Amino acid sequence: MAHNRVKESCSDQAVYYLVTNRIAGGRMLFKDVEKYKLKELLFAGCAKLSYQVIDYVFMDNHFHLLIKIPPTSSMDDVELLNRYRLHKQNDEITFINSAQKDxxxxxxHDISFxxxxxxxxxxxxxxxxxxxxxxLFGQRFDxxxxxxxxxxxxLLRVMAYISLNPVRAGIVTDPKDFFFCGYADRLAGGSVGESDQDFFDLFCHGIEA
Structure with a gap:
């Protein structure tokens, strides 16, 4: 699947991105401990920045993420300041002026950041x-x-593409058995939130790898 870097304004509507990056030289450096850390950092960032993780998979030498960025207009000034303080790790800091706040x-709300x-x-x-x-990574993310x-x-096809990575790699026969993906996470009631299991079973098994 070809990926092109795109920047889109999301002031009035949510924007979804498929994000991919690979380790330089194709080295297999992501073992379980690295995948745990990737997941930890990915979800920790949701509280400090402004995005939601819709799906993900961490393989041995690359990752895919499906990220939703909500409209910038949906965040009020109080929530913005809370995230600024979390990001700066300072409960007392405030914006110097409106330009800094903006x-x-x-x-x-920027995918590159x-x-x-x-x-x-x-x-x-x-x-x-x-x-x-x-x-560590071979190039800037796509x-x-x-x-x-x-x-x-x-959106469903992208989620199936992500979930079926470990199946295509021959690691598992069903993505629910691969711990480091959003599909298994959802079925376990994990970090990507609750969803209807039959719905995900339908599109994951109904689209070929």
Whole structure:
């Protein structure tokens, strides 16, 4: 599936992105401990920035994320300040002026800032754990905006594409048995929220890998 980096204004409507990145040289560096950390950082960022994780999968040398960014207009000033303080890790800090407030609002609704922050935090942790340095990912992440409408099944197809990664890789025969994906997470009532199991069974098994 080809991915093109796209930036879209989300002031009045939610925007969905399929995000992908790979380890430099195709090295298989994401073991279970790294995948746990990726998941931890991904969901921790939801409270500090402005996005929702709709789906994800962490493989040994790459990841796919389906990210929803809500409209910028949906966040009031009180919530914005709370997230600013969480992001800065300072309960007393406040915005200097309205321009700084507007800049931060735009930042936390921007896919480049969101994923850049996520990857930077992970690389810092990884390099510290492994006593290494330098680039981990082969290139800047790719993102593709996904059409979401009653007339399109694009969102479901993307979710199936993500969920079926471990099936295509021959790791499992059913994505519910792969711990590091949103499909299994949902069935277990985990971080991606509650959803109807029959619905996800239908589209995951109804679309070919």
């Amino acid at each position: 800049d931060f609002r735009d930042q936390i 969101i994923i850049g922050n996520f990857e930077q935090r992970f690389v810092q942790w990884f390099n510290k754990e492994k006593n290494s340095w330098g680039r 993102s593709e905006m996904i059409e979401v409408s009653p007339q399109s099944d694009s």
